[in-house]
Amino acid sequence: MQRIGIGIDIGGTSVKMGLFQEDGELLYKWEVPSRKEEAGRYILEDVAASILSVLKEKDINMDSVIGAGLGVPGPVLPDGYVGVCVNLGWRDINPRQELSRMLGGLPVLSGNDANVAALGEMWKGGGKGYSDIVMITLGTGVGGGVIINEKITAGKHGLAGEIGHIHIRDEEQEVCNCGGRGCVEQVASATGIAREARRKLAAVDTPSRLREFGAQVTAKHVLDAAKAGDGLALEVVETVGRYLGLLLAQLSMTIDPQMFVIGGGVSKAGRFLIDVIEKYYVEFTPISEDKAVIGLAKLGNDAGIYGAAKLILG
Amino acid sequence: MQRIGIGIDIGGTSVKMGLFQEDGELLYKWEVPSRKEEAGRYILEDVAASILSVLKEKDINMDSVIGAGLGVPGPVLPDGYVGVCVNLGWRDINPRQELSRMLGGLPVLSGNDANVAALGEMWKGGGKGYSDIVMITLGTGVGGGVIINEKITAGKHGLAGEIGHIHIRDEEQEVCNCGGRGCVEQVASATGIAREARRKLAAVDTPSRLREFGAQVTAKHVLDAAKAGDGLALEVVETVGRYLGLLLAQLSMTIDPQMFVIGGGVSKAGRFLIDVIEKYYVEFTPISEDKAVIGLAKLGNDAGIYGAAKLILG
Numbered sequence: 244m245q246r247i248g249i250g251i252d253i254g255g256t257s258v259k260m261g262l263f264q265e266d267g268e269l270l271y272k273w274e275v276p277s278r279k280e281e282a283g284r285y286i287l288e289d290v291a292a293s294i295l296s297v298l299k300e301k302d303i304n305m306d307s308v309i310g311a312g313l314g315v316p317g318p319v320l321p322d323g324y325v326g327v328c329v330n331l332g333w334r335d336i337n338p339r340q341e342l343s344r345m346l347g348g349l350p351v352l353s354g355n356d357a358n359v360a361a362l363g364e365m366w367k368g369g370g371k372g373y374s375d376i377v378m379i380t381l382g383t384g385v386g387g388g389v390i391i392n393e394k395i396t397a398g399k400h401g402l403a404g405e406i407g408h409i410h411i412r413d414e415e416q417e418v419c420n421c422g423g424r425g426c427v428e429q430v431a432s433a434t435g436i437a438r439e440a441r442r443k444l445a446a447v448d449t450p451s452r453l454r455e456f457g458a459q460v461t462a463k464h465v466l467d468a469a470k471a472g473d474g475l476a477l478e479v480v481e482t483v484g485r486y487l488g489l490l491l492a493q494l495s496m497t498i499d500p501q502m503f504v505i506g507g508g509v510s511k512a513g514r515f516l517i518d519v520i521e522k523y524y525v526e527f528t529p530i531s532e533d534k535a536v537i538g539l540a541k542l543g544n545d546a547g548i549y550g551a552a553k554l555i556l557g
Numbered sequence: 558m559q560r561i562g563i564g565i566d567i568g569g570t571s572v573k574m575g576l577f578q579e580d581g582e583l584l585y586k587w588e589v590p591s592r593k594e595e596a597g598r599y600i601l602e603d604v605a606a607s608i609l610s611v612l613k614e615k616d617i618n619m620d621s622v623i624g625a626g627l628g629v630p631g632p633v634l635p636d637g638y639v640g641v642c643v644n645l646g647w648r649d650i651n652p653r654q655e656l657s658r659m660l661g662g663l664p665v666l667s668g669n670d671a672n673v674a675a676l677g678e679m680w681k682g683g684g685k686g687y688s689d690i691v692m693i694t695l696g697t698g699v700g701g702g703v704i705i706n707e708k709i710t711a712g713k714h715g716l717a718g719e720i721g722h723i724h725i726r727d728e729e730q731e732v733c734n735c736g737g738r739g740c741v742e743q744v745a746s747a748t749g750i751a752r753e754a755r756r757k758l759a760a761v762d763t764p765s766r767l768r769e770f771g772a773q774v775t776a777k778h779v780l781d782a783a784k785a786g787d788g789l790a791l792e793v794v795e796t797v798g799r800y801l802g803l804l805l806a807q808l809s810m811t812i813d814p815q816m817f818v819i820g821g822g823v824s825k826a827g828r829f830l831i832d833v834i835e836k837y838y839v840e841f842t843p844i845s846e847d848k849a850v851i852g853l854a855k856l857g858n859d860a861g862i863y864g865a866a867k868l869i870l871g
Contacts, residue, residue: 318845375713389812396705398813399689400847405810408844410803413727422843489724496719497811498703499712529736530722531632533714 247303248556249311250363251290251342252356252547253277255330258290261548262301265309265556267367272548273297283331287338291345310350312554313339314359314547318401323353326401352554356547358395358404361388361504363550368542369504376502377494378540379406379487381509384420385428385435391498395554406494407432411486430486433509436462439479451475466512480519488523495528495535506540513539561617562870563625564677565604566670566861567591567652569644572604575862576615579623579870581681586862587611597645601652605659624664626868627653628673628861632715637667640715666868670861672709672718675702675818677864682856683818690816691808692854693720693801695823698734699742699749705812709868720808721746725800744800747823750776753793765789780826794833802837809842809849820854827853 245264252259254277261272275293278285298305315338317328323339339353354362361370361378370376374393380386385407389396396403407428408421415425417438429435440453440460452468453460453476468476491503505517521537528534542549559578566573568591575586589607592599612619629652631642637653653667668676675684675692684690688707694700699721703710710717721742722735729739731752743749754767754774766782767774767790782790805817819831835851842848856863 391705391710396812398809399815400809400813400845400849402809402845402847403811403813405813405844409807409810410841423841493723493807494811495712495714495716496723497717497808498710499714499717499719501713527724527737530719531714531716533716535714 245307247308248552249294249308250548250550250552251311252314252359252551253286253290253331254316254356254547255279258286259544259548260290260294260297261545261552262297262303263549263552263556267549267552267556269545269549271297271301272545277331279332283328283333286331287342287345291342294346305347305349308349310352310555311342311346312359312551312556313342313351313353314356314551315353316356319353319355319397320401321397321399350555354395354397354550354554355388355401355404357386358388358397359550359554360386360506360542360546361390361404361550362395362553363542363546363548364504364506364540365390365393366553367549368546369506369538369540370502373501375498375500376504377404377406377491377498377500378504378506379490380507380540381431381433381505382507383433385432386507389498389500391500396498406490409490409493411489427486427490431483431490431509433462433507436465436479436483436509439482440465440476443475443479447475449475462509463511466509466516470512470515480516484516484519485523487520488525489527491520491524491535491537492527495524496530500535502536502538504538504540506546510539559621561622562866563608563622564862564864564866565625566628566673566865567600567604567645568630568670568861569593572600573858573862574604574608574611575859575866576611576617577863577866577870581863581866581870583859583863585611585615586859591645593646595646597642597647600645601656601659605656608660619661619663622663624666624869625656625660626673626865626870627656627665627667628670628865629667630670633667633669633711634715635711635713664869668709668711668864668868669702669715669718671700672702672711673864673868674700674820674860675704675718675864676709676867677856677860677862678818678820678854679704679707680867681863682860683820683852683854684816687815689812689814690818691720691805691812691814692818692820693804694821694854695745695747695819696821697747699746700821703812703814705814710812720804723804723807725804741800741804745797745804745823747776747821750779750793750797750823753796754779754790757789757793761789763789776823777825780823780830784826784829794830798830798833799837801834802839803841805834805838805849805851806841809838810844814849816850816852818852818854820857820860824853
């Protein structure tokens with residue numbers, strides 16, 4: 244009998260789910276909307292109902308399901324407890340326990356969504372073949388996940404991998420969402436890159452193709468212009484790459500992974516961006532000739548379901 | 558039959574050794590000089606001979622020895638290989654394998670000395686009762702060790718825990734021993750604190766009891782003067798505490814330990830210094846109300862033999 248693991252990635256808009264073979268082959272994936280009304284109370288019920296319905300439709304017996312893994316968009320304590328999950332409206336809940344109950348006692352394990360995505364990338368994505376990676380997701384914000392010996396390092400207060408909120412830039416004056424100032428996210432997220440470009444456009448009057456976008460300039464505009472050789476855009480990319488290279492150096496001298504996997508929308512700039520990050524990473528790690536590999540994520544939006552399945556498939 | 562583990566801590570001047578019960582009680586400790594001539598080739602022989610002699614003297618049969626743990630003052634790869642150990646003159650050696658051979662095949666495990674000391678502090682020192690700690694040793698340099706789930710995080714290139722060489726201060730102009738600039742060690746080691754004081758004494762002409770020491774000012778002078786309320790010394794301590802608080806915040810948002818254990822000569826300043834570090838640690842972690850505990854190391858120079866014994870006692 245073929246045995247199955249279920250990967251579930253709960254997001255603020257939709258819940259992605261997948262059925263996986265034990266060897267990690269994705270058999271089927273689907274999604275349902277995240278119903279956030281009434282403090283998100285229907286989300287897990289919807290997930291459970293949808294899983295039971297898909298298993299029935301696929302003629303898969305519950306006996307052949309090993310269990311389910313669950314990625315949660317917020318801090319998760321070691322026992323699965325979630326104090327607050329702002330994105331879903333959840334408070335004071337143990338989603339792992341609740342979903343297990345709704346699925347007739349099926350084993351369910353859970354983790355923070357960014358950590359779970361990192362596990363997925365290690366298993367079947369950009370970090371395949373490595374056991375120790377840090378994933379850095381450059382999207383609207385900056386997320387991260389630390390994998391050591393093929394396991395998520397979740398931390399004791401649900402904070403591990405929150406590398407987007409490491410203070411890295413002393414001169415930053417604006418306040419970050421987290422309440423701090425000078426966070427990695429403020430300079431290296433898509434939002435941060437766009438802001439950096441706006442600041443530079445306002446500060447100097449050198450010609451730049453970015454001027455036509457004015458206040459509407461995006462990270463993609465910046466990266467595309469930089470690739471095309473635009474001087475001002477290149478300066479922005481150097482700034483972003485410097486802080487990311489510094490971050491990677493800090494991470495190397497803390498946990499020393501084999502590889503850094505860069506994902507998220509900003510990473511679509513590809514090797515061009517990685518090369519700038521790597522230049523500064525090398526500059527900030529004179530202590531050793533042996534460097535970690537820096538590469539791109541490969542699973543895109545599926546990283547979460549892969550990682551969630553890996554949680555339960557072990 | 559009482560079973561024994563041996564803890565060995567190799568330093569640049571002497572090798573410390575201890576016999577431990579399985580429960581971690583230290584039965585006997587002693588040391589031998591580190592013979593560094595001829596690229597340190599006699600060090601392990603001396604250690605093996607000394608262990609055999611002490612076991613004989615104590616009438617302990619080799620059958621009751623579980624094994625030995627070994628702390629090495631340099632980078633150690635996962636299989637025990639040491640490429641270069643500047644402090645001892647070693648090159649291209651696997652000390653764990655060699656010592657095992659010299660002790661008739663006794664199981665020997667090894668690790669970097671700072672990492673091993675961190676394990677010792679977790680087991681029986683300032684971090685007792687916790688499974689996830691980071692130890693920060695403020696001595697002539699700044700060392701560190703990362704313990705997750707009661708195990709050393711050694712990293713894949715022997716760099717994990719090298720937190721003294723994290724770049725933290727952009728405006729630093731002097732070059733660190735590692736070849737970088739603005740390392741934690743340059744501001745928070747005993748040497749760094751003294752330099753910071755010299756710089757401040759030169760930069761301003763406010764009265765300070767530190768002036769009498771001139772270029773001979775030490776970290777201890779600074780910390781003592783700060784405790785006594787000396788304004789200039791207090792400013793130096795604020796600078797040091799700010800960068801250490803920032804370092805701890807970075808570590809929390811990477812691996813999120815339960816506790817930070819502060820050791821080394823500088824930590825003799827005690828709670829006074831911890832309070833300043835903690836103030837800035839809180840400032841740099843607005844993301845969460847849940848903070849790690851910050852406390853003092855307790856085992857002093859014995860941390861290494863405790864940790865080495867724990868390596869082999871598991």
